[in-house]
Every structure is written in C-alpha cells, then in structure tokens.
Amino acid sequence: MAQNPTPYAELNELLQELTSKAGAILGDAFVGAYLQGSFALGDADLQSDCDFLIPVSRPITADQERALRELHDEIPTRPGFWTQHLEGSYPQAHQLRALDGLGHNWLYIDHGWRQMQWSTHCNSEVVRWTLREYGVTLAGPDPKSLVEVVPAAALRARMRRDVPTLLDDLATWVSIELAWGQRYAVTTLCRMLYTLDSARVCSKKAALLWAMDALDPRWFELCHQAMDGRALGFDPEDAATPDAVAATIAFADYATDISIKLE
Template identity: 50%
Template structure:
C-alpha cells in the first residue's frame, strides 16, 4: 500500500502518488519499491528543498520501459502547482544497489525540475545510499535495509574527503559566482563534507552548518550564520552575493580541505 503521508506537504504527497503510480505503470513487474532520500529523509525538507526520490527496479529498464519513464517525466513538471517542478531522482537497478561494488554505475535520472531524463551516477553515491538505508522514507515496497548492505564508514569518509580537493572548481563550474545562492551552496557542501569525515554519517544542510558552528573554528561562525540565515531567501538568479561573502566561502572551503 502506498504511504499516504510521507511528508508534511499535502500537495507534495499527491505529486509523489502520481510519480509512484506512473512508475509502476511504466515498469510493470520490474518495479520493486519507491523511496525518499535527501533532505526529506533527513527530516529537513522544506519549500526550499528539492524532493529526492529513488525508485528501485529489478533490472535495467528495457527500451519500452525507458520510453514510458521518459514520457512520465516529460509530463510531470508541467502539471501545475509547486511540487511537480521540484522532483529529482533515479531508477536504481536492484543488483547495483545491493552492495557497494555497484557504486558509481549509471541509472536513469531526472534532474531537479527537469523534463528530460539522462543516464547518470548522480544518485549512486555513498552519501545518497547512506541516507536511503539509514533514514529513507518508504513510499511503497520493502524497507531499504532489505535491499542494500550498509555503507562502510571508510567509503563514506573517503568519498567526502576526495570531493573537497576540487569542491570550489566543481561548484563554481556549474553555479555562477555572481549568484548569492551559489555562495551559500559552496559553504553548505564544505560543511556537510566535514561533518561526514568527522562522524561517518550524513547531515542535512542546516544540521551540518550548526555542527560546524559548535565543533569548528569559531572564526567561521559569522559566515556560517550568514549562510544559515540566508537559506530562506531561496534561489534568485538575479541576487548577487553579499560583499566579500564569496571570497569568505572560498577561504572556508580551503580551511575545510586542510582540517579534513
């Protein structure tokens, strides 16, 4: 039975119903289950979050199933309302998901708000798997712990540490430095990486910022407080960063890379 209240937003719950029933129709007997990971699974989802989902399939979608899924996601963002435009997720092959040996394999993926699908490893990462197994919200299907082994601490930590080496270039390569949201995103990602390296777990954006305020160098607290407070501003492509804040974000990312 489909979980009727997976989030606190009634409209989003209706969108997830549309997603799951559409995926079941497209996949037939290959459908295993559907889950929320990301911010909502960590208890931090709000109207500034995308809604990260994962649908588990028995095998890689065949040509007919893939075409049906592409039609579904081409149409979903255009149904109107707020949440139809804020889905992001993948169709995970059960065999890939079962063990960490399957990390990095490409799954059929739809980016935040997009109506075009691609094959991507975006959702097949140690941190997404950890969130799914330890905190995932089941929409329908077996509990995630029945589908996958735990993510070893060293795999999670090593992945976070490796990402810090190129974090600034990676983020500012796709997120313009002239946009305030991108400055905040850089600080958040550095904070989440540090949290994972120190704890072997994954935190929400807000919880990671608060954790570093307590456990990190106190000199960074004004920057972290600015990012935390400005989160409620959301994404405005026309809003520039506060004066000096991007430079501070770069310096903070370098600090995190050093102490990690």
C-alpha cells in the first residue's frame, strides 16, 4: 500500500481497507488497486470523488461479486466523510489494456451509492489515459504495464463525439437549472475543450484556468463563476440564475462548433 496516497488521513485509511478487503475477496484474481481521476491528476479537494480501479485477471465469480456488493453496501453506512465519496470499477485486466476493450461492462460503484452496477462508466479512453499517465498505485504493478498508450487521435475523437451531446447526457441525471449542475456543465466542457486542444486530460481546476486564458474572452466570467462556486458543493435548493443557464447553453454551442471544426 502506498504511503499517504492522498492528503486526507481518513481517506488513506479507507483506501487501505478497501485494497486489503478487495484483495482478500478476489484472491489470486486481484491484479492491483489504483487511483485515477482527480486524485491522480492533482487539484483534488473535498468536492472531489475518489475514483479507483481494481483490475482483476479473470471474470469475477458469483461469490466474489456478492462479497464485493456487501462491502460497498456497508461502507457508506459508516460515519465519516470519504465513506460517501468512493467511486470506481473492477475491470478485467485484458479489457482495460487496450481500446478494443471499450464497451464492456465492469462491476461499478457510483459516488454516494450503496448498490453496485454493471456499467461502462469507467471504461473510457479518458480513464485509461489518466491511469497510465498519472495513476496512483495503491497495490500492484506500475499502471503503464497494464494499459497501452492511448493515441491522441482517440482522445480527440471521443471529445468530438461527446461535446455535442453533453447537455443532453447531463439532463439524464442532473439539471443545469441547479447551480451545481450548471457549474458542472461549464467545467466539463472546459475539460473536453482542453483535451481537444492538447490530447491530454487535466483536473477540473486546471481546465477552468486554461479556459479563462485560452478561450474567447467572452467566456471568462462564466468559467470564473464555475471556479468560484466549486467550494459551495451540491445544494438541491440552490438554483442557477437564468443568465447563467443561458450562458451555459451558449457555451455548449460554442464548444460544439469547435469540435466540428476540428474534425
């Protein structure tokens, strides 16, 4: 187990327990445990999920799945902060290695949930790139030995597909008429545009700072507002202003135009 993989002692203890218990459940199918997402890219804070991957060398058995479901059902019932903020998947290692593994469902626990799902949520170009280039090893081999290089063209192609549908995709689980959802939409669009530009992945904070410097100045205030509001977290009673919603929709159109021009 890596020493102090995050700045938060409570989270480090939880990750140590998760790694140990998952390893015991999976036995010799356990390949390793890793952080990706914000805690790998940097700039993680108390508004971040803790994104993990625990690859397995062969399909998870029914008994193993049952035990993992029990573990992830129990963790959020505990007191503490980070027990509510784990999110991650248990990919088959051969499906994780290359992009021909896209589309496979992996056993997944969503942020704040107790019930695991079979989902493609973590099975993406972005997750592979982040794990390979910046993944934090909790246990197991160097992630570069598990994941092939993700081509720049593949990252850019994914962004060109995802940018035009982002607001519709978000609408399936959060409204941009909520202040949190509106800020999340702006931040995600900035991250996508950064990846289109650089063929790299960056943190939310880094993407907003980049956007305020690199994009048309008319979007500066919108991005600045998203950064300033991040510390507010999620509040279901906090509505976005009509002007912020309209600006976010216009920003999504702007991002879509850029994605089309770069095809």
